[in-house]
Amino acid sequence: MTDTDITAAPAPAVGASSPSSWMTQARTFVTRIEAICATDPGARAALRSGLGKPLDEVPRMHRIVAAWLPPSVGANDTDAQRAFYTVASLIAAQKAEVLRTDRTPLNGNGEGGDPSAGPTRYGTSLGLTFAGAVSMDGRNGLRENAAETRLNLLTRQSTPGLHRHLPAAVRQLCDKKAPPDWAQLLVHLRAWPRDRKEIGRRWLQDFYRARNKATLDAAREAADTLLPDRPTDDQP
Numbered sequence: 001m002t003d004t005d006i007t008a009a010p011a012p013a014v015g016a017s018s019p020s021s022w023m024t025q026a027r028t029f030v031t032r033i034e035a036i037c038a039t040d041p042g043a044r045a046a047l048r049s050g051l052g053k054p055l056d057e058v059p060r061m062h063r064i065v066a067a068w069l070p071p072s073v074g075a076n077d078t079d080a081q082r083a084f085y086t087v088a089s090l091i092a093a094q095k096a097e098v099l100r101t102d103r104t105p106l107n108g109n110g111e112g113g114d115p116s117a118g119p120t121r122y123g124t125s126l127g128l129t130f131a132g133a134v135s136m137d138g139r140n141g142l143r144e145n146a147a148e149t150r151l152n153l154l155t156r157q158s159t160p161g162l163h164r165h166l167p168a169a170v171r172q173l174c175d176k177k178a179p180p181d182w183a184q185l186l187v188h189l190r191a192w193p194r195d196r197k198e199i200g201r202r203w204l205q206d207f208y209r210a211r212n213k214a215t216l217d218a219a220r221e222a223a224d225t226l227l228p229d230r231p232t233d234d235q236p
Contacts, residue, residue, distance in 0.1 A: 022187045047091070052164055061085055125184060131211050155201075
């Protein structure tokens with residue numbers, strides 16, 4: 001990445017309180033890729049062919065992705081380009097039901113989040129997505145130790161390593177019908193070369209905070225069911 005590219009497209013703060021230009025670009029890109037995958041099986045197959053591969057090994061993807069790269073992503077900014085290519089291939093690799101555009105990312109309790117408030121307003125981190133997948137009811141949920149192991153593995157990766165390990169991690173989530181927030185994942189992938197430690201810390205903190213809250217909520221609910229009915233003021 002050149003100094004010119006960095007100046008033209010500064011990385012947003014990991015915990016930014018409002019959508020950055022990168023998030024706006026990511027949402028536009030994801031919306032377009034989801035629409036292409038939903039309507040053009042050939043294009044979807046071409047995008048899927050690049051799953052887990054570096055930029056120079058995905059010739060079929062260029063005709064689709066290149067036209068939708070933001071102008072701020074320079075020709076020499078291969079890290080940013082690969083972030084867009086990776087997310088496009090991850091979206092294309094998922095089952096049809098994951099491609100629905102009316103889906104809301106999970107919150108830490110395994111439920112759809114409110115896009116107008118909380119972490120889903122500006123993007124749901126991968127850590128929160130894993131926590132939501134664990135909290136899903138019954139057999140649909142992901143085992144907590146499996147989610148924790150996978151998340152810790154991802155946070156230790158270099159940029160090439162993260163791109164290499166993401167397909168398995170995303171497949172694990174999508175198999176449980178808990179796909180990631182693609183736009184937020186794209187922003188974090190784009191910033192990973194410079195902010196890997198900070199982003200990894202956020203993923204882990206989001207996961208453990210959400211899991212702790214879910215555990216406390218379940219404990220309170222269980223306790224409430226065991227408490228005897230309290231007498232009202234009219235009762236002796």
